[in-house]
Amino acid sequence: MPDLTTRIEPPGAVVIEPGAIVPGRARGAPPLRREGPDKLTGAAKYADDLVFPGAWFGATIRSTDARATFVALELDPAFDWSSVVVVTAADIPGENIVSSIKSDQPILVPIAGEIRHHAEPLALIAAPDRATLRAARHAVRVRTERLAPVFDPLASDHVFAAYELAAGDPDAAIATADLVLEGEYRVGHAEQLYIENNAMIAVPADDGGVTVHGSLQCPYYVHAALKRGLAMDDAQARVVQAETGGGFGGKEDYPSVIALHAALLAGKAGRPVRMIYERHEDITATTKRHPAIVRHRTGVTRDGRLVAQDIEIVMDGGAYCTLTPVVLSRGAIHAGGPYRCPNVRIRARATRTNTPPNGAFRGFGAPQVEFAAETHLNRVAEALGMSPFEIRRRNVYLPGDTTPTGQVLRDSVAAEEVLERAAEAGEFEHLRARHGAARARRAGSGTVPGSPLRTDRERTASGVGLALGWHGAGFTGSGEVKLASTASLELTAEGDIRILTAATEMGQGTRTVFPQLVAEALDVPFEAVEVAPQDTAFVPDSGPTVASRTTMVVGGLLMKAARRLRAGVEMTTGGTFAATYRDFARVNGALRVDQRFEPYPGVGFDDATYRGDAYPAFGWAACVATVDVDLDTGEVHVRDVVAADDIGRVIHPVLAEGQVEGGTLQAVGYATIEEIKLIDGRYLNDRLATYIIPTALDAPRITTILVEAPFSGAPHGAKGVGELPMDVGAPAVVAAIADATGVWITDLPASPERILAALAGVPAVAPLRPGASGSETTAASGSAGGGR
Amino acid sequence: MTTYRFTLDAAAVEVDVPGMRRLLDVLREDLALTGTKEGCGEGECGACTVLLDGLAVVSCLVPICQVDGAVVATVEGLAQGGRALDPLQTAFLETGAAQCGICTPGMLMAARAYLDAGGGQDEDAIRDAIAGNLCRCTGYTKIVEAIARAAGGPR
Numbered sequence: 001m002p003d004l005t006t007r008i009e010p011p012g013a014v015v016i017e018p019g020a021i022v023p024g025r026a027r028g029a030p031p032l033r034r035e036g037p038d039k040l041t042g043a044a045k046y047a048d049d050l051v052f053p054g055a056w057f058g059a060t061i062r063s064t065d066a067r068a069t070f071v072a073l074e075l076d077p078a079f080d081w082s083s084v085v086v087v088t089a090a091d092i093p094g095e096n097i098v099s100s101i102k103s104d105q106p107i108l109v110p111i112a113g114e115i116r117h118h119a120e121p122l123a124l125i126a127a128p129d130r131a132t133l134r135a136a137r138h139a140v141r142v143r144t145e146r147l148a149p150v151f152d153p154l155a156s157d158h159v160f161a162a163y164e165l166a167a168g169d170p171d172a173a174i175a176t177a178d179l180v181l182e183g184e185y186r187v188g189h190a191e192q193l194y195i196e197n198n199a200m201i202a203v204p205a206d207d208g209g210v211t212v213h214g215s216l217q218c219p220y221y222v223h224a225a226l227k228r229g230l231a232m233d234d235a236q237a238r239v240v241q242a243e244t245g246g247g248f249g250g251k252e253d254y255p256s257v258i259a260l261h262a263a264l265l266a267g268k269a270g271r272p273v274r275m276i277y278e279r280h281e282d283i284t285a286t287t288k289r290h291p292a293i294v295r296h297r298t299g300v301t302r303d304g305r306l307v308a309q310d311i312e313i314v315m316d317g318g319a320y321c322t323l324t325p326v327v328l329s330r331g332a333i334h335a336g337g338p339y340r341c342p343n344v345r346i347r348a349r350a351t352r353t354n355t356p357p358n359g360a361f362r363g364f365g366a367p368q369v370e371f372a373a374e375t376h377l378n379r380v381a382e383a384l385g386m387s388p389f390e391i392r393r394r395n396v397y398l399p400g401d402t403t404p405t406g407q408v409l410r411d412s413v414a415a416e417e418v419l420e421r422a423a424e425a426g427e428f429e430h431l432r433a434r435h436g437a438a439r440a441r442r443a444g445s446g447t448v449p450g451s452p453l454r455t456d457r458e459r460t461a462s463g464v465g466l467a468l469g470w471h472g473a474g475f476t477g478s479g480e481v482k483l484a485s486t487a488s489l490e491l492t493a494e495g496d497i498r499i500l501t502a503a504t505e506m507g508q509g510t511r512t513v514f515p516q517l518v519a520e521a522l523d524v525p526f527e528a529v530e531v532a533p534q535d536t537a538f539v540p541d542s543g544p545t546v547a548s549r550t551t552m553v554v555g556g557l558l559m560k561a562a563r564r565l566r567a568g569v570e571m572t573t574g575g576t577f578a579a580t581y582r583d584f585a586r587v588n589g590a591l592r593v594d595q596r597f598e599p600y601p602g603v604g605f606d607d608a609t610y611r612g613d614a615y616p617a618f619g620w621a622a623c624v625a626t627v628d629v630d631l632d633t634g635e636v637h638v639r640d641v642v643a644a645d646d647i648g649r650v651i652h653p654v655l656a657e658g659q660v661e662g663g664t665l666q667a668v669g670y671a672t673i674e675e676i677k678l679i680d681g682r683y684l685n686d687r688l689a690t691y692i693i694p695t696a697l698d699a700p701r702i703t704t705i706l707v708e709a710p711f712s713g714a715p716h717g718a719k720g721v722g723e724l725p726m727d728v729g730a731p732a733v734v735a736a737i738a739d740a741t742g743v744w745i746t747d748l749p750a751s752p753e754r755i756l757a758a759l760a761g762v763p764a765v766a767p768l769r770p771g772a773s774g775s776e777t778t779a780a781s782g783s784a785g786g787g788r
Numbered sequence: 789m790t791t792y793r794f795t796l797d798a799a800a801v802e803v804d805v806p807g808m809r810r811l812l813d814v815l816r817e818d819l820a821l822t823g824t825k826e827g828c829g830e831g832e833c834g835a836c837t838v839l840l841d842g843l844a845v846v847s848c849l850v851p852i853c854q855v856d857g858a859v860v861a862t863v864e865g866l867a868q869g870g871r872a873l874d875p876l877q878t879a880f881l882e883t884g885a886a887q888c889g890i891c892t893p894g895m896l897m898a899a900r901a902y903l904d905a906g907g908g909q910d911e912d913a914i915r916d917a918i919a920g921n922l923c924r925c926t927g928y929t930k931i932v933e934a935i936a937r938a939a940g941g942p943r
Contacts, residue, residue, distance in 0.1 A: 032881050039889030040877040042823015042863040046890060049822035193924055195827045195835055196890040245825070245890025246924050279828040507888030507925045654884040654930075661927035662887065688828040688922075696915040696928040 030652045031526045034511040035243070047199035047215045047242040048276045055201065055272035056085075057133050058265045061123040061140055062285065066151070066354040066681030068115045068144035073123050079139035083132055085269045086140075087124040089113070092264065094231035098257055098320075099224045102160075105320035105357070107229050107260045115144060117319035117356045118682040119285040121257070126265040126273045149354035149681055153316035154293065156351035160317045161325035163332045163610060165404040168343030170299075173308035177299025181380050185296070185372035186747040189676035189683070190289040192361050193693050194506075196245020197282040198254060202262035203272040209236030210263040216255035217247045218544035219502045223536045225256035230263055241534035244506040248666070249360030251506070252546050253322050254286045283686045287359030288676065290327055290350070291316040294335070294372035299343075304384055304391045306341040313348040313369060318357035324350045327358075329476050331365030333614045334727075336404055337373035338415045338470040339395040344404045355681045360546060362666060363726040366471055371671075371748060374467040374731030379744060387432065388466045388735065389423050396468065406611045409618070410602070412719065414646035414709035418622040419468050421705050426624025426642035431464040435739050438462070461629045462639075465735025468622045469727035472615030473648075473711070473720035474549040477605040480597060480616075485543035487557035489518060489565050490592040495582040497522065498530045501542040503554045505534075508722055509655035510550055516652060517555050517716060521562035524578045540594065548619070548720020551651055552711070553597070559715040561595035568593070600713035617711040619719045620646040623664070623728040625700070627736040631759065634752030638668050638700040638733055645724055646707040649717030653706060659721045660704045667729020669694045675749050792856045796821075797865025807853035812836045814852050815862060823863040823893050827922070834921030837894035838862050844901040846894075846920070863893035866900065876900060876938040885934035887925035895921045899935045909936040 038044040061073070073088060075081055089096050089110035098105040109115050109122050122142060127133035150156045174180050200214035209232055216222055219239040226237035239259070244251065262275040277285075292315045299308035313331055317324035332348035381391040397403075399413045423429065442458060474480050488500035499518060505511040515529035522529070532538055542554045566577040568591055573580035584591070605612035624642045629635070643664050650656050673692045677684040685691045710717030730748060738744050743758035789804045796819070803818050815821045815838070827835035829848050836847040839861035840854075867874045873881065876899055886892040895918060902917035914935045915928070923931060 033884065033886065035889075036881045036886055037873060037877075039886045039892050040863075040873060040880055040896065041867065042821070042893050044889055045822070046825070048826070049816075051820070194888070194890075195833055195922060195924055196825070196888070197827070244888065246888040248924070279830070279833075509887075658884050658887055658926055658930060661929040662925045663927075665927035666924070687830065688832040689830055693922060693924065695919045695922060696932065697919045699915075699928045701911075702927050702929050 030654055031512060031516055033509065034515065034531070035505065044243045046196055046245055047201060047213060050201060050213055050242060052201060052203060052272040055274050056126040056128050056269055057130055058124060058126040058262055058273045058275040059133055059137055060121050060261060061125065061137065061142065063115045063118060063120040063122055063142070065115055065144050065146055066118050067147045067149035069147060070109045070111055070113050070115050070122060071145055072111065072143040074141040074143060076139035076141070079136060084125055084127040084136045085265060087264045087268055091268060092229060094229045097228060098260065099228045100253060100322050101325055102321040105322065107257070114147070117354055119356055120319070121261065124261050124265050126269050151353050151355065151681055153291070153314050153351045153353055156353055158352035160321045160350045160352060161328050162349040163329060165332060165346040165610065166344065167404055170308040170310045170343040170345045173343035174297065174299040174310065177307050178302040179380070179383055180297065180299050181376070181383055182297045183376045183379060184746065185294045185375060187368045187371060188291045188748065189358070190361060190670055190674050191283055191676065191691055192248040192250030193691065194246030194248060194250055197277045197279055198251065198258055198286060199276045200255060200258040200262045201272060201274045202259065202266035204266045204270060205236070207236060209238065210266060211238040211240060212259045212263060213240045213242050214255055214259060215244045215251055216241055217244070217251045217504050217506060217546060219504065219534050219536050220541040221253065221544055222256050222259045225260055226263060229260045239536045241504050244504060247506040248362045249364065249546065250286060252360040252544060254359065279688050280686055283691060284683060285356060287322065287357055289361035290324070290358040290365065290368065292331070292368040294369055296372060296376040298376060298380055300380055300384065302384070304381070304386050304394050306339055306395050308343040309336045309341050311335045311346045313346070315350040315365070316353050316355065316358060317350045318353060318355045320357040322357045322359045324358065326476060327360070327365040330472065331369045333405060333472065333476065334366040334470065335369040335373060337370060337377060338397045338468055338620065340397055340401045341395070346404060355678065362663060363723045364547065366723065366727050367667065367670065367730065370469045370727040371730045374469065374728070375734055375744065375746065378735045378738065387429065389428055392419055392468050403614065405614045407613045412617045412648060412709045412711040414707050415468065415470065415620040417709070418620045418644040418646050418707050421707060422622035422624045422642050422644035423466060425644070425703065425705060426464065428464055428466050428624050431626065432739060435463050439742055459631055461631055461740035462626065463629065463736040463738065463740025464624060464626045465732045465737070465739055466622070466624050467728040467731035467735060469724070470618045470620055471548065471720065471724040471727055473617050473619055474553050474615060475547050477614055478607055480553060481599055483543045483597065485554060485557065485597045486540040486594050487542045487554050487561060488540050488592060488594045489558060489561040491565060491569065491581055491585055491590060493585055493590045495585040496530055497524065497528055497581070498532050499558060500532045500539045501554055501558070502534055502536070502539050503542055503550045504545040506545065508550070508659060509652060510545070512655065513551050513555060513651050514558055518558055518562045521559050522566050522577050548722040548724065552648070552714055552718050552720050555651070555718060556714040556716060557595040557597060561593040564593045564595070565591065603713065616713050617648065617719050619648070619721065619724040621724045621728045623732040625729070625732040625736045627733060627740060629737055629740045629755065634755035634759070636672050636737060636750060636755065638672065640703070641668070641700045641729065641732070642703045642705065643725055644705040644707055645721065646709045647721040647724065648709060648711040648714070648719030650706050650708055651716065651718055656706055656721050657704045660725045661702045663723065663725030664702050664729050665694055665699050667726050668700060668733060670748060671730035671733035672749050673698070673751070675751065792852050794855050794857060795859040797862055803852065805852055808851045810848055811838070811850040811852055811855055812847040815847060821862055821864050825890050825893055827890065832922070834898065835891050835894045837897045837921060839897055839901055842901065842904060844898045861897070863896055866896060876903065879934040879938040883930045883934040883937060885926060885930040891921060891923045895923065895931060899938070902935065903939055907939060909939045911936065
């Protein structure tokens, strides 16, 4: 229970209107995107744009079984195998393991080994040209013996990770609650769908090492994977990030697999090898957002106070562990939503199925559970006859409240501010009252059998929905301490100021925000600060570019490094850094500051008990969505979204708005149209023609309100922004659909089929989930060629 | 192999390639103009959009034999008259309409076709004009803003 007597006063959040310039944040207008001109003229070089003379083309031979024993790889003797190279597990010089949290995923399945998912890599081929490569692929036959697969995460007995968080006595509290509501929510796979496919080019080096150039988020993850799989030392394995066309988590761990494959082929061929995935292969083989089943049992008082939350989460990890334990951990911690509740039980587990491994995707476990939590809270409000805004206002975290891990929210707590700002700007209560009247008018006048909604006059129903969310900034628990990132700043002998980090630019603005922060700390122009390329031969391991940590954590390290560099120069020269650093360099030579991560003051987490400060700070977001629902077709048009996001101190308003807008649209896609169907463990819609993402016509008008509640632990006061908006969009849209139609969609996406079925009062046709079989999939399993 | 001649970004070019080779591959691999991107290879994403006789087309679905004698414009030729950026590119830069940048060349070409056809600042018309170009980063908000800004400014 929060101790009300010591409640800390709210920090007085500052609200920034879009486009506003705030004194003290940065001098003048924010700088333009550093690499913008190159991207706008076509000069920027993405992996597939890089030319390596004599490079061969690589391809992956993949499993067509969900689970099987790999019996043999048969090479057609009629093909001239001397014209290509073939790599199998037997060619791997190091450990046949893709380095990650657990050591369970092979680089290539060995002969006699177990194939655990469809599209699993079995062998590799490289050829001098695409035609030869195609011919070689057709001359390979994979022989397997099928094993019984497991597709249902609820039925799987292999648990990758499990967590339990508890506070108070939820069973007793539920027994005495005025109202108890239960609900089950399901979300499926989702594809990151960066527009640039995964791509990696390996170039063998004379010393037996390899350099890979590729599209990736985390140079040192790839570096670690190469060292382990290829038995190389730090210098032999070199990773260089090419310009990267979007990541969203999808280029966090899978690039390690592709880099290993390309490097194995390059090593055997003795020449550069290009592994450029086409869209079909990228969707078929690479990681997706974890599907989840979330059950809520909530007790409230008559006046809408939460007294108990009992939550069970099951995530489908897919065939290998990859990042699943940390995805689940983040999901468990965020599962209750940003609300104070004295009695909480959150049980979470992730299990193994024979589907391709699931991994990181913007939000990392939080969007799944927050969709469930927010939709459930909206249903609780409905059951109480209370406004969704009011129930949130009565329960929202305030400074001094305690989270389910026992974390006392000390500063930078702006949940109430974002809630009020979004509700006000989105005219939430006003629109809700209007839609309620429209629903009442329609009631009973329907012409759709079983539905009270459709009338001849009104084909379209409008609705407004509200959701509130939170997102822990940076790695979970002791993650940042274990990472122990280093960011460096160098004044070169030539008098250049250079930033050295492994933090990648993938659209979010790293290459602009970092020099902005350093320039401000050194009091030099933005243009005077360079950013070194993300090349493991030159930059230190500043950790992965994930978890909304780049500006907050790595940017914070750079601020500290800049202060030290400045002090060092000014102590020697006696003048200001800006006026004297060139002279300093000429006289004294280079000066480099390596800034290592230090724990945030007063922040601690115990991994053993899972108690403590799960994150140094949380970002807070509220979203108001308005929709039109076509009552004949069930189609949803999301018209407007107001997003209010507290991201701590805003470093670059244009880039921050861009993150909120982009994340919001991804959430709208998650809510309405993005869905992956599976048959026998294979993704059925594995092309861009069938996996649909929002176009400019599907996108709502998005209004962004940036709220600044600075995080006192970071030198610049910044928290994360990348993932936060992804957490709230989907539940806001689903609430708006309910406001329009009176029906709750509990399985994402809220497709026309699900909406029509709900309107007609019948259960929707069961989705094609991993466990789907029998009559539901008869038509399609013929085309899958499985015949099992 | 056949010889095909066309005008590319105001220069006359000639290529000897099979007639069904994709315009995208001719640009990227034969002419080393890698500004035009491939996102899906099936005409869904629009990353490979170029102008063919002034119309926005997806170059992954255009065989080179259909380009013979035509005028092709790519992102590399957008800025004219010795300028580093043309007003459309400047508007994208200033509004933050390019994030990861992979959709940007195609988006710019679709926008250029819209503006060249006399398109104005109407938001719905702009959204319609770029509906064939997928962007996963921006939510389209700032792209629409950039095109509207370019439509309103001096040409």
